[in-house]
Amino acid sequence: MSSCNIAAGSQNVYNRLHAAAAAGTVDAELSIMGCLGFCHAEPQIRVTDAAGKQFLYMAVNPAKLNKIIADHLRNGTPVAQWIADDSRPDFVQLTGKQHRIILGNCGKINPESLNAYLVAGGYQALEKVLKTMSPADVCETVIASGLRGRGGAGFPTGLKWKFALKELNEKKYVICNADEGDPGAFMDRTTLESDPFAVLEGITIQAFATGANEGYIYCRAEYPLAIRRLKMAIADAGARGYLGKNILSTDFSFELHIQEGAGAFVCGEETALMASIEGQRGMPRLRPPFPAQSGLFGKPTTINNVETLAGVPWIIRNGAEAYSAIGTEKSKGTKVFALAGKIKRSGLIEVPMGISLAEIIEEIGGGTGTKRPVKAVQMGGPSGGCIPAELFASTHIDYDELMRTGAIMGSGGMIVLDDTTCMVDVARYFLDFTQHESCGKCTFCRIGTKRMLEILTRICDGDGRPEDIAELEELSVKVKDTSLCGLGQTAPNPVQTTLRYFRHEYEEHIHDKKCRAGKCKNLCGFEITDQCTGCTVCAKQCPVNAIAGAPKKQHVINQELCIHCGVCRDVCNFEAVKVI
Numbered sequence: 314m315s316s317c318n319i320a321a322g323s324q325n326v327y328n329r330l331h332a333a334a335a336a337g338t339v340d341a342e343l344s345i346m347g348c349l350g351f352c353h354a355e356p357q358i359r360v361t362d363a364a365g366k367q368f369l370y371m372a373v374n375p376a377k378l379n380k381i382i383a384d385h386l387r388n389g390t391p392v393a394q395w396i397a398d399d400s401r402p403d404f405v406q407l408t409g410k411q412h413r414i415i416l417g418n419c420g421k422i423n424p425e426s427l428n429a430y431l432v433a434g435g436y437q438a439l440e441k442v443l444k445t446m447s448p449a450d451v452c453e454t455v456i457a458s459g460l461r462g463r464g465g466a467g468f469p470t471g472l473k474w475k476f477a478l479k480e481l482n483e484k485k486y487v488i489c490n491a492d493e494g495d496p497g498a499f500m501d502r503t504t505l506e507s508d509p510f511a512v513l514e515g516i517t518i519q520a521f522a523t524g525a526n527e528g529y530i531y532c533r534a535e536y537p538l539a540i541r542r543l544k545m546a547i548a549d550a551g552a553r554g555y556l557g558k559n560i561l562s563t564d565f566s567f568e569l570h571i572q573e574g575a576g577a578f579v580c581g582e583e584t585a586l587m588a589s590i591e592g593q594r595g596m597p598r599l600r601p602p603f604p605a606q607s608g609l610f611g612k613p614t615t616i617n618n619v620e621t622l623a624g625v626p627w628i629i630r631n632g633a634e635a636y637s638a639i640g641t642e643k644s645k646g647t648k649v650f651a652l653a654g655k656i657k658r659s660g661l662i663e664v665p666m667g668i669s670l671a672e673i674i675e676e677i678g679g680g681t682g683t684k685r686p687v688k689a690v691q692m693g694g695p696s697g698g699c700i701p702a703e704l705f706a707s708t709h710i711d712y713d714e715l716m717r718t719g720a721i722m723g724s725g726g727m728i729v730l731d732d733t734t735c736m737v738d739v740a741r742y743f744l745d746f747t748q749h750e751s752c753g754k755c756t757f758c759r760i761g762t763k764r765m766l767e768i769l770t771r772i773c774d775g776d777g778r779p780e781d782i783a784e785l786e787e788l789s790v791k792v793k794d795t796s797l798c799g800l801g802q803t804a805p806n807p808v809q810t811t812l813r814y815f816r817h818e819y820e821e822h823i824h825d826k827k828c829r830a831g832k833c834k835n836l837c838g839f840e841i842t843d844q845c846t847g848c849t850v851c852a853k854q855c856p857v858n859a860i861a862g863a864p865k866k867q868h869v870i871n872q873e874l875c876i877h878c879g880v881c882r883d884v885c886n887f888e889a890v891k892v893i
Contacts, residue, residue, distance in 0.1 A: 315348035315424075315506040316538050317499070321355030326373055330358075330382070339386045347507020349420030350661030351407070353682075354397075357420070360385055369397045406676055407658055412639060412647050412665045414627045415620055419507035419661075424542055427549040430510040436555055438629035439514050442521055443563045448478055451522035455625065457633035459645030464490060464581070464618035465693070465723045465799070467644075467712040470625075473615060476605040477523040480613035485525035488609065488616040489516045490586060491532035491539070494578040495694030496746060497653040498726035501619035503661055504649075505532065505539035508623065509546040513569070515622030517556065518629065520567045523615045527568050531586050534573040543571055578695075578750035582798045583608075583616045585752065596752045597798035618724070620649055640666030644711040654691070654728035657682040664710065671705040674729055683883075685731040689814070693723025695743040695750075696803035698810030699736065719810040721803065733882070735832035736815035737822055740807045741769035747804040758801030761792040765808060775835035777823035786812065831892035834877040841868050841881070844889035851881035851890065 314323045333339040349357055354371035358381065361367050368391050370381060377395060384390045397404045413419075422429040430436070442451055456471030477485065489512060493501040505512060512530075520528055532540055547569055550556040558566040572590050580586045580595040587609045589595040608614025624646065628636045637645045644666040650673065652659050657679035664673060674680065674687060681687055687702045698720030700708060708718055715722050730739065748762040765788050768781050789805035796802045812819060821827045828836035841851070847865040852858075859875040862868030870881065882890040 318355040323356035347419045347424045352660035353658045371397045416663045438626035458628045458636040463620035474522045477615040484612045486609040486614040487520045487525045487528040489530040490618045495726045497728045500649045509542045511623045515625040533576045579752045641711045650725045650727045655681045655731040656729040670708045681731045688732045689730045691728040693721040694726040695746045697723045698806040701814045735830035736811040740811045743807040755796045757792045757795040773833045838893045840893045854884045
């Protein structure tokens with residue numbers, strides 16, 4: 314179980330099954346599993362019969378659970394209509410184009426069991442590294458695999474390790490950056506909660522390859538379950554000889570600690586993160602020196618994020634060639650994305666590099682869950698950009714190709730937007746986030762983003778001025794060019810991409826005083842058309858009782874009472890509410 318499916322009721326499902334097993338009415342061994350990533354269909358149960366055949370049930374509710382217990386667990390008859398497998402087209406759409414490496418164990422093994430990880434092939438990579446390879450061999454293998462950092466920047470991982478290995482210093486550190494703070498991103502949290510030993514194995518290999526003997530996992534305190542499982546995993550790994558002194562009876566020793574962060578977005582930046590571990594305020598510093606030369610406590614330090622490290626054991630076990638065979642020429646392997654927003658099948662997916670946005674959003678994600686057309690996708694979190702739907706088919710997942718659209722890969726957040734989304738308001742939302750998260754060290758990041766936010770807020774309020782667009786463009790360039798770290802350098806991305814692809818919406822807000830999406834309350838209204846069937850749903854949901862009408866008759870909105878919240882449009886099943 315992980316945070317998302319516990320929130321969806323998996324603990325209740327577990328308790329019911331545990332009670333049945335304790336009462337002796339079910340002859341089964343009960344175990345927890347991590348998250349499969351199918352957030353749209355939580356909770357799930359995986360039943361394994363005596364022959365080893367597995368049956369997956371999704372979206373289990375109390376009624377379903379009772380029948381599964383009665384038919385499958387007691388009588389051995391699977392409930393065929395609820396089993397998620399390749400006989401169901403929607404399940405094939407969801408899983409057919411995924412390629413699971415990072416998420417390979419997630420939802421399949423007990424994340425609190427080292428034995429379960431070992432049965433799944435765990436720690437074979439570490440044993441291979443320690444007993445048959447030199448640190449230089451490991452660096453060269455990772456370089457040959459083409460693995461690039463999944464934290465956002467995409468720097469070649471093996472090359473970063475090689476730089477650290479070359480540094481001559483008796484004390485070196487490694488750090489796993491688990492400070493995931495992007496709105497809509499939950500890849501790292503789920504990996505830590507569902508397969509913590511894979512991350513530990515990856516960071517131990519990272520330490521060996523770079524010559525480090527001490528490391529930290531920097532994880533925000535907002536992830537209590539991830540931290541609890543990491544602590545359990547560290548203790549278990551240490552007790553079984555996979556951490557600590559003379560690992561696997563070799564000369565290699567490595568100590569690993571967990572540092573809980575307070576949840577500052579800027580601490581995703583390497584130098585700010587290290588300052589936080591040192592007990593200082595989390596603020597970036599100028600580079601060089603780079604962390605590989607002088608990092609944590611002034612010692613050579615290598616930092617990678619959760620997804621990067623979780624993929625390393627697979628590369629060592631299967632070889633660099635197998636990994637580099639997946640993906641595009643410059644972007645190898647797979648990438649985990651968090652599908653959120655107006656998507657039908659929300660959750661975590663892992664896809665090969667090179668897949669198109671259309672395949673991800675329309676096929677795997679199933680399009681919008683609102684039955685409205687997809688308008689755009691926000692990629693890369695608050696530092697990313699918006700890509701319009703008309704570019705989905707021609708845009709493929711590749712670091713360089715995404716940058717050409719104005720967006721970035723980022724850590725993997727993917728927020729799908731439908732046609733009820735105002736793109737000016739989207740830019741305002743993300744800039745509000747980065748403006749609040751700015752540490753304030755750089756003047757343009759501190760003041761420039763504030764001025765940009767004021768302009769965007771003014772436009773959304775209906776007070777936009779003709780010169781606002783030019784001023785936004787000028788400030789965007791200056792903030793990017795003069796900021797010290799990635800936060801400021803990428804903060805204008807949402808503004809620049811929405812101006813690039815949805816400039817007409819800015820112009821409508823400013824010149825026509827109109828918000829076509831119906832989000833900016835001062836610039837829109839709503840009207841019920843003759844498509845209304847008089848179902849009364851809108852009147853029942855209106856928070857200010859502004860809608861009147863008899864059942865099976867066209868309803869009317871009292872414009873004087875209406876607060877332009879748009880609830881009537883959101884709940885209407887007949888597209889009978891339009892923006893005016």
